[in-house]
Amino acid sequence: MKTSKLKKAMGFAAIGLGVVLLTSCTANFCSQQDFASIAYPYDQGVTVYLSKQEFDDLASGAVDPDNGFTKAVIRQEMEWSDEAEFYYGLPRIAGQAYEDNDQIYKYIPYIPTAIVESEGSVNIQAQYFVNFTSHKTDGVLRSVITSAKTSNYRIPSVYYFGLVDDFVLREATAKAFGRSSFEEVASSDIASIKIGSEADLGSSWTVNPYTMSDPTTDDIVNGNAKEIPATGEGAKSILRRYGYWKFDGIDADGKSKMWGNYDKVNEAIMGMTDTGFEQLGTYQVPGSDFINYYKTQVNTKVSNIRSCIATREGYFGHYGADGDWRVAMEAKDWGYAWSKGFLEGLLVYPVSWLLDTFAYGMDPSLSGMGQIWALVFVTLIVRGLLLLISFRSTMDNQKMQNIQPEIAKLQAKYPNSNSNPTERQRLSQEQMALYRRNGIHPMRQMLLLIVQFPVFICVWSGLQGASTLATGEVLNMRLSDTIQSILFNTKGLPANTYGWWTALVLFILMAIVQIFAMILPRIIAKANQKKLGGKLTANPAQDQQGRTMKWVSYGMMIFTIIMGFLLPSAMGVYWLIGGLISIAQTLITQIVLKKAKKRKK
Numbered sequence: 001m002k003t004s005k006l007k008k009a010m011g012f013a014a015i016g017l018g019v020v021l022l023t024s025c026t027a028n029f030c031s032q033q034d035f036a037s038i039a040y041p042y043d044q045g046v047t048v049y050l051s052k053q054e055f056d057d058l059a060s061g062a063v064d065p066d067n068g069f070t071k072a073v074i075r076q077e078m079e080w081s082d083e084a085e086f087y088y089g090l091p092r093i094a095g096q097a098y099e100d101n102d103q104i105y106k107y108i109p110y111i112p113t114a115i116v117e118s119e120g121s122v123n124i125q126a127q128y129f130v131n132f133t134s135h136k137t138d139g140v141l142r143s144v145i146t147s148a149k150t151s152n153y154r155i156p157s158v159y160y161f162g163l164v165d166d167f168v169l170r171e172a173t174a175k176a177f178g179r180s181s182f183e184e185v186a187s188s189d190i191a192s193i194k195i196g197s198e199a200d201l202g203s204s205w206t207v208n209p210y211t212m213s214d215p216t217t218d219d220i221v222n223g224n225a226k227e228i229p230a231t232g233e234g235a236k237s238i239l240r241r242y243g244y245w246k247f248d249g250i251d252a253d254g255k256s257k258m259w260g261n262y263d264k265v266n267e268a269i270m271g272m273t274d275t276g277f278e279q280l281g282t283y284q285v286p287g288s289d290f291i292n293y294y295k296t297q298v299n300t301k302v303s304n305i306r307s308c309i310a311t312r313e314g315y316f317g318h319y320g321a322d323g324d325w326r327v328a329m330e331a332k333d334w335g336y337a338w339s340k341g342f343l344e345g346l347l348v349y350p351v352s353w354l355l356d357t358f359a360y361g362m363d364p365s366l367s368g369m370g371q372i373w374a375l376v377f378v379t380l381i382v383r384g385l386l387l388l389i390s391f392r393s394t395m396d397n398q399k400m401q402n403i404q405p406e407i408a409k410l411q412a413k414y415p416n417s418n419s420n421p422t423e424r425q426r427l428s429q430e431q432m433a434l435y436r437r438n439g440i441h442p443m444r445q446m447l448l449l450i451v452q453f454p455v456f457i458c459v460w461s462g463l464q465g466a467s468t469l470a471t472g473e474v475l476n477m478r479l480s481d482t483i484q485s486i487l488f489n490t491k492g493l494p495a496n497t498y499g500w501w502t503a504l505v506l507f508i509l510m511a512i513v514q515i516f517a518m519i520l521p522r523i524i525a526k527a528n529q530k531k532l533g534g535k536l537t538a539n540p541a542q543d544q545q546g547r548t549m550k551w552v553s554y555g556m557m558i559f560t561i562i563m564g565f566l567l568p569s570a571m572g573v574y575w576l577i578g579g580l581i582s583i584a585q586t587l588i589t590q591i592v593l594k595k596a597k598k599r600k601k
Contacts, residue, residue: 026461027340027348029332030308032256036247037327038302039258041320042139044243045165046108046132046158049097050213051195055105074107080159090272093162097169097207100190104207108162109133109214130158134214138321144297154287160269164246167265169207172242176205193238209240209325220322221497227324244327247298259295266291307470307480308332309352309462312360316467318478329467343458351462354378359468368472371479372573375469379577382459386452387585406434460571469570477502479570486569503569510572511561513579518557520586 030038057063059074077094084090094107110130132142148155170182173193177185194204195213206228215225228237249260269285286294308329310316315326337349355374363370410430414423463469470480477486477499486503493500564572 026457026464027344028303028306028308029337029340029344029465030302030305031330032258033244033248034308034327034329035258035302036249036256037244037329038305038317038319039247039298040244041325041327042301043141043246043298044136044139044209044239044320045168045246046110046134046137046141046161047093047106047165047169048109048134048136048214049104049106049195049207052103052105054213055107058107069111070109073110077107077158077162084159088272090159091163091166093159093166098173098190098193100187101193104193104195108158110158112158132161135216135321136214138217140297140301141294144294148290148293151289151293153290153293154284155290156286157284160285163269164262164265167268168243168246169239171245171261172238175242175245176236176238205236205238207238209237209243217322220324240325241328258299306465307467309337309349309465310467311353311356314467316366317470318480323478323481326471343454344461347455347458348462348465351378351382351459352466352468354381355463355466356468363472366468366471368474368479371469371472371570372474375463375570375573376577379574379581382455383578383581383585386455407431410434463571463574464568466570469568473499475499475502477506477569479573480568482567483507483565483569483572503572506569506572506576507565510564510576510579513576513583514557514560514564517579517582517586520583524586524590 058070059078061068061071064071074094081092081094085092095105096102097104097106110132112130131145145155173190174180174182174185177189179185192204194206195208208228210225210227212219212225219225228240245261247258247262249257249262249264251257251260266285307317310329310331313331314329316329317326319325319327332349334345334349338345355371355378358374358377359366359370362373410427414427472479476496483503483506486499487507489498490500492498496502560575564575
């Protein structure tokens with residue numbers, strides 16, 4: 001087979017192998033419980049938990065944030081709760097959150113479609129087709145309800161959503177105190193629970209994930225609604241740690257199953273009254289179309305998240321509408337990785353393991369800089385291993401650039417090789433002889449590409465899946481956020497509130513380094529050719545091959561820059577470091593070649 005045909009065949013083989021590997025070593029490591037943990041920050045329910053004093057002030061109108069509207073909402077919810085509790089034995093959606101704790105209260109902020117105002121007072125006429133106004137509904141639920149209205153799905157009532165939240169709170173409370181059911185939790189334990197803003201940060205359980213009952217985006221960004229720690233000796237939030245129960249469950253084999261508990265809650269609600277909960281107009285439950293659509297939207301939100309490769313149990317990520325939640329991730333071992341696939345066990349998991357090891361070793365709190373240094377060390381290790389494999393190929397490439405003047409002489413000798421088969425064959429033969437004299441193997445680069453491509457894909461997958469890289473910030477830039485999303489978010493400008501300037505500088509540096517790393521060998525080759533006084537003679541065949549290789553190089557460079565823009569910023573850091581290493585590798589190779597040439601002379 002001729003060399004050109006062999007190159008094409010191996011090129012197609014590399015592309016085919018790459019496509020297969022691209023789909024085989026990018027498995028999602030997230031377990032069902034991981035997905036449940038990730039889902040809860042995006043839908044924390046609709047109920048707001050607050051102190052008795054805050055509740056009384058809002059219910060009486062002593063604190064009036066919206067011209068009496070909140071007062072009217074609480075009054076209506078209390079009436080519904082009295083009716084539901086007296087006639088049907090249903091839990092309350094407003095009032096005391098726990099029967100044995102008179103300090104924690106709850107209600108559901110919302111805006112109904114039917115409102116009547118008379119003589120300065122507000123009268124709520126219905127609880128259907130509502131717009132929940134609590135900040136926690138910004139994640140998924142509000143958009144689900146809006147779309148469901150458009151599609152004419154049967155949307156559940158306010159009371160239904162309140163009941164779901166009540167189930168979640170009770171089960172999360174049972175888990176917090178290590179009980180199998182809420183009924184087993186001692187009254188004294190329930191009485192010891194405090195509201196977030198009043199919690200004893202040294203020992204007590206609290207309900208809220210924040211130190212404010214319903215923080216806004218500005219509160220969270222400015223630090224006024226401090227998130228209550230989920231680990232350590234500090235305060236513990238029941239919903240912060242165990243709210244994921246809503247989306248979790250156990251299948252017949254005893255394994256975690258997404259939506260199992262949510263389905264049980266719906267079954268329990270349906271059977272709460274003799275007449276059937278669905279038949280009670282005021283307490284309308286959702287239709288199957290709404291439930292299916294709701295599940296689809298939540299699944300879509302969480303299934304796109306891949307950062308679940310945690311080599312030790314911990315709290316990771318930036319999740320929720322404001323990206324301010326770390327969630328519990330199950331530890332993944334090497335056996336779990338092998339179960340995902342051959343390359344997952346061989347390459348993907350080791351990359352994430354190295355990242356975890358370095359990041360925790362330099363910054364156990366995973367604040368951000370530890371992950372940057374971990375990226376530096378992992379990139380050096382990966383590129384060092386690849387250098388051992390690619391060194392001969394890199395030398396071949398540099399030698400190829402250095403013998404261009406000799407190739408020019410051959411091209412001048414056979415100027416019609418593009419149209420004359422005999423000249424083309426003789427040119428090819430003499431070029432191969434020239435390669436052999438200089439120890440160059442043209443096919444080595446193609447073989448190297450076949451080896452390097454799966455390594456590149458698997459390293460990429462390992463970085464995307466690393467939970468440590470989805471945690472922490474560097475100069476306000478979250479490593480798990482894409483550079484695109486950061487640059488499109490201009491809210492914090494001109495300040496660097498959301499890491500806008502950090503992302504811009506990172507992207508510019510990455511692009512410059514990648515471009516320079518790609519063109520540096522060509523710059524050196526032209527400089528060497530100028531020193532030698534060589535000048536290539538026009539040769540259509542060689543020119544076409546050169547143009548093809550040049551455009552392939554440009555394509556790879558453009559691909560890297562675009563992906564660096566679209567992928568998490570951690571990948572931008574990786575490509576920046578990788579580009580610097582490529583530049584250093586090119587310069588070192590040139591030094592080695594020059595010394596070898598001097599020794600040869």
